[in-house]
Amino acid sequence: MDISNLSLAELKLLQQQIPLEIKKRESQEKEKVLNELKLIAESRGFSLDQLVKGGEKGKTKVGRTVQVKYRHPDNADLAWTGRGRKPQWVQEWLNGGRKIEELAV
Known part of the structure; x- marks a missing residue:
C-alpha cells in the first residue's frame, strides 16, 4: 500500500483507524482459534475447559500460612x-x- 500520496488529514485519519481495526481483527482471530480448539477437543471426547483446567494441575502452588514472628x-x-x-x-x-x-x- 503506497501512502506517500495521501494528504496529512488522510494520514491522521488512517492513524486513528488502524488501532481500532487491529483490535477488531485480533478479537476475530482469537474467537476463530478458540472455536477451532473447541472442535478439536470435542472430537477427542473432551471439553476445552477440561483440557485447560487439567493442564493446570500440578502447577498450582498451595500457599501455606507463615507464622508471625x-x-x-x-x-x-x-x-x-x-x-x-x-x-x-x-x-x-x-x-x-x-x-x-x-x-x-
Missing part, C-alpha cells in the same frame, strides 16, 4: 512474619534504638 507490643494488629522487606513500624522501632528481639512472639 514479630508483633508490636502496643498494637497487636502490627505483625510481621520476618519475610520480605521490614515493615515501616519495624524499621521505626529499630531506628529508635530498640532491638528486634523485643518484638519476637
Whole structure:
C-alpha cells in the first residue's frame, strides 16, 4: 500500500483507524482459534475447559500460612512474619534504638 500520496488529514485519519481495526481483527482471530480448539477437543471426547483446567494441575502452588514472628507490643494488629522487606513500624522501632528481639512472639 503506497501512502506517500495521501494528504496529512488522510494520514491522521488512517492513524486513528488502524488501532481500532487491529483490535477488531485480533478479537476475530482469537474467537476463530478458540472455536477451532473447541472442535478439536470435542472430537477427542473432551471439553476445552477440561483440557485447560487439567493442564493446570500440578502447577498450582498451595500457599501455606507463615507464622508471625514479630508483633508490636502496643498494637497487636502490627505483625510481621520476618519475610520480605521490614515493615515501616519495624524499621521505626529499630531506628529508635530498640532491638528486634523485643518484638519476637
